[in-house]
Each structure stands twice: as C-alpha cells, then as structure tokens.
Amino acid sequence: MSHFFDAIVHVRMRHGAIAFVALLLSHSAYAVPAFNQQTGQNCVACHAGGQFPDLTPYGRLFKLTGYTIGKVARPVSVMAVVSANKTKSTGSPDPGFDVAAGFPKDGNLIFSTASLFLAGRVTDHLGGFVQYTYNNYDHQSATDSHWIGHWSSDNLDVRLVDRYFGAGGSDLIVGATMNNNPTVQDVWNSAPAWGYNAVPGSSGPAVRPLIAGGLAQNVAGIGAYAFWNNTIYAELSSYRTATGFWSFMSKGFTVARGDKVFVKGENPYWRVALSHDWGPHNAMVGAFGLNAKVYPNAADPTGQTNRYRDKGVDGQYQYILDPHAFTLTASYTKERVDYADALANQPHPLDPEELIGLPLTNSSDTLKMFRAKASYVYHAKYGASLSYFDVTGSSNSAFQTSALDPANKTTLLEGSQPVTGSLAGNPATRGWTTEVFWTPVQNARIGLQYTAFNKFNGGTNNYDGFGRNAGDNNTVFLYLWGAY
Amino acid sequence: MNTPVQSARRASALNFSAIALTFASAVLLTGCNTLERSTSLANPAVAPTVIAQQVCSNCHGVDGNAESPNFPNLAAQQEPYLIAQLKGFKSHGRSDPAGFEYMWGLSKHLTDEQIAGLAAYYAKQKTKPTWQSRHTPSVNAEGKKIFEEGIAASSVPACKTCHGAEAQGAATFPRLAGQHADYTVKQLMVFQRTNERPEGGVMKGIAHLLTHENMEAVAAYLETL
16 A cells, blocks of 8 residues: 555544454543542442543533542552454454454453543642553554554643632632643533543544544643533633643554654644533433644655534533433534645555556545444433434545456456455444443443444445455444443 | 654644643642632532532532422521531431431531531522423322421321421421422331431321322422422
C-alpha cells in the first residue's frame, strides 16, 4: 500500500475498520472507588443504578465541582476486566491473518485489561483522575505470535473549580479542565467518550468520527466551562499534541506502534447544553463540535494537514427513583474531512501505480454517526440495555481495501483484505447491541452482550469480497469487571 | 540560525508554555482551600452554611427544597429531628439504604457544631412547592382522614397527634407537610419491615397497622400540604 494511503487510512480509520481486532481493544474508564473512599458514598450516589459510567444528577455535579466533595483520601484505585468474545470464524483464506483476527473472538476467557487510577480531591478547588491501562493482549510477537501486554495512558481529567451561590439561590459553577480526550470531560452519558461500548472488549462501529475517540490519549487539552443554575452549560477547550511537557498524558503511544496522532497547533472543541430536572426526571439537549488539523503522516508531522470538522447534537433523559434507574441517550455527529493536497486525489490503494485504472480517492469525505442507548437498572443489581448504532458516509476508494480486478472481474486484486476489507470503499456500519448484567456487589459486574451487525464496512452481504457477510461479525461478549 | 519554521514552532511552544504557566499559577493561587467556598467534609472550620451550599444542595436543594423525590425536603424541618438524623447517620444508628448509601460517608467527620448549624440552617428555610406525584382526589381525601383521625378499625392513631395539626412536626417528631410522597412511603416501609431506624421505634408499631394503600394515601396527602 502506498505511503499516502497508509496515512489517510490510519488517520481516518485509526480505531478500526482496517484492523477489526481494534474493535476489541478500546479503553474506557469507570467508576473509581477512590471517589467512594473520599465521599464515603456508594456507587449509586453518582452512577445511575450503580451502572458506571452513567452519571446521576449528583454525579454530574460531583464531576463539575472538580471531584472535590469529601475529604482527601486514598487516591489509588485498581480495575480489571476478564472477558470472552465469540464470533463466527473468520474463515479467511489467509491463515496468518486468522490467527490474529480470530484470537479475541475464540470464546476463551481471558484477563483482558487492568487499570490503575490516581483519583480524588486535592484541595477545595482542585481534583481529578488519571488512568493508566494495561492491555494484556496488545500485540503479537513478530517471531512466535504470542501476545504481548502493554501499559499506556488512558483517560485523564484534572479540574480547577469554584462555585458561587447568589441571593435567591442562584448557583454558578466555573471551572477549568485539563484532559487528554475530547468529550471525556463531559458529564452527560450521550457524549462520545462515555455511554456507548464502555466496557473494554465491547463491539460496535469501527469507523467513527474523530471526536469519538480519534484523538484520545494523543492530545492535551485545556478548557474553561460554566454551569449556571443547573440549567445552562457552556465549555470551550483547545487541544494540542500531547508531546514534550504534556507527554505524561500520552504514555505508551508511539509512531512505531502506529497509534500516535499529531495535530497542528491548537484545535478548538466547544460544547453547550441545556439541562432540566423535574422530580425524578431530568433531561438534557446539547450540541458540540471539534475542529482539528491532523498530520496525515505521524512519522513526519509537517506540511499540510487533514482538516476535520465535527459537529453534533445530543440528548439525554433520565428517570431515577429507587429502585428504578432508566437512562435514554442519543447523539448524532456529522464530520467533514478535507484532505491535505498531497493526499487528495491519489490513486487507489490497491493500485498505486494506476496500472489498472482504478478510480482516484476523494479530496474530502463526510461521515455521519447516530447512536442511541436505553438502559434500565433495578435495585442497582439487575440491568439491561439496548443500543443502536448507524454510521454512514461518503465512499472513497482509499477505504476500498478489497477490490475486484477490473481486468478480470472474478478475482480480487492482490492485497485485498478479508474480514476487515471493504469492497464498497464505504464506512457504513449499522447494528444493535443488547446487554444484560448483574452487579452482585457494587465493586463487581458480570455482563453478557450480543452485538448484531446488519451492515459492515458498506455492505450487508459479501462486504469484503471474500464472501463474509455483516452478520458474520455478530459477537457474543461476556465480561467480569471488578474495581477496588 | 533558525529557519522560519523553527522560529514559528518555538513561538508556538512558548505560547503554549505561557498558557501552561498561567494554568499552573492559577492552580497555585486559587487551588488552595477557601473556607467560604469549601467542599471539605472533614474540616471543622468550614461553616455549616458553606457545607449546606457546596455539598448538601446537590441533592437537597440550596434552600432545602429537594427537586428529586429520592431525597427528602429539609426546608422548615424540625431542628432537633435534623440533629438526631445527622447524628444517627454519623454513628450508623440509622441504617436504611438511603441513609448508608448516601449519608454515612458525608456525615462521618461532621462536628457537633456543624451538625447543629446545618439543622438550624434548614429549620429556618422556607418551604416551596416541589415536584408532586399525581394522585386522585379520593386518595388525598383518604390520606387526610388517616392523618386527622387515624383508622379506628385497626387502632391506627391520628398522625397529627404527634406530628402537629398542620404536620409541621414537633422536636424529634419530623415535619411531614410537603414531604415527597415517595420518601414518606419508603420510610414507613423501613419502620414496618426493618429495625434500621431504631430512634423511630414508636413508628414501628404504627406502621405495622398500615396497609401499603394506607401509606400511599397519607403520604400523598402530606405531599400536598
């Protein structure tokens, strides 16, 4: 594959389509027992039905006031996930590929990830959390294919906050946040960083807009926000590459590993929301956006950039009245990316020399993602959720990682990729995830998820050219989560 | 000799360093503790009003009128009752789920002075209408009858005997007027089925005489007061 297409595809699909395995390796933060040490409260105080990471109205205020309520306490927490994935065998004609792609979905119970948290109150106005995560199945050894673990930065959010009460009960929270993942600072469960596929190993759409994890742990952001009378929220942040002084936010991410992203200069993120509580109900409608200039080649972060413009609307409704906790969230994000001149209108990735006359790539693309999730928890013990995802976008031959030979329509071009390939060169992926879970004690949760795809990488049947259907990626996922 | 690109990069780095330095200075200057706006629950020097605003208000409302029925209204509540509850949470004498899940930790380090101050703060707050569950007029009428007359057939005494003619409470008998119906029913169930609120032992015998319908009726009526 040409260098240019590597660059487009890596930036554009960093989280997955070309590496289906990446679906199974996403990082996420959860309830942090260090906060429980600090306030003395149970998980249900801040998490709806005790179901992390969904926040209750009080949980949102705890976060917006900088995680400072309570006393200075043991600031360390640990978390671990044991899980098993099962999906239809890849059946790919490439046995070497099968070993890698098949592994996480082979149904074996594995110790998948462990996290270390430093979290809690520092002063009346300063608090936060810093998460590092060990991925036990990070990559395979080049020599004998055994899996190698890897520590890296995970989410981080440190806040400086003050809160003023005026006459007549008016209430103003003003704060600054320092974080390493746009939207991780958000307090509503519809935000891309929270609420969907939150358990490491969950399946879902592989291609997502940049704001939904594309810059996670690669950027350092500083922002200011205000929340007035529990009603109006506004935030403006700016992100830059987490290098130099800021590299502590991006430990373990390297160019050599292929998970490093460089952005140019300062990249703004904004967020507004209207929130209302009435009785046991509360609701939010909001909008958000991110403009980012991303260098196409992380090994040489100079010259022109790909310009991403993401904007979205989201909403949430919650009903919390013990023993019931119900949360409904929805978000819609639209992305436009204009590629650097050097990347625009390049030859087809499987035909870099233009010898067989495949079409050129686009100079810009659009991507749209809709996600919605309903979850219900009874007595903070038994829960179920149903979520829907629908990703659509423009077709681009740069995404066409499988292609028929124009000269011989019955064969695929050399280099075509089974399972992760896209014959259509289109990111369209649609499906459902349903989950049931049990929380026998508040520090442990057992869940069973089933994700069904009715579209994958732009197709329903034979989307990869090798005969694989979207439904063949349906995944059963069992997990045991624990934190202390 | 720097190339223009190097110079621009250096300028950009300096610019960001300046922002970082400003942020760090802000942390140093304002990141310290301020008694007037403290969120600490383990500092005896923090005034009760500050605790009420910065911490308690998140669930109970800044003036003690709680929007969510998950949390009791505290406005105009009886001072001795509030003191008894906070001390009960702190000593783990009161152990109903809502108590230990939310209140044990929060009350753990409060001093007697802070507890007294918090009780005084809420006792002087004015009640205002909060969210009400919907009930039919007949349920409210039945509740009013139980409150004012009791239930003769099952020897249930009139609630007003101890809780006051207007359900305003008296000393350690809590104010019930305007309380969220869901909260009142849950507490009656705690009295009926558990020993998690020993200080309200007198309610245990009475709650045993009430059916769930009786509880819902009287709670619905009290919410409208």
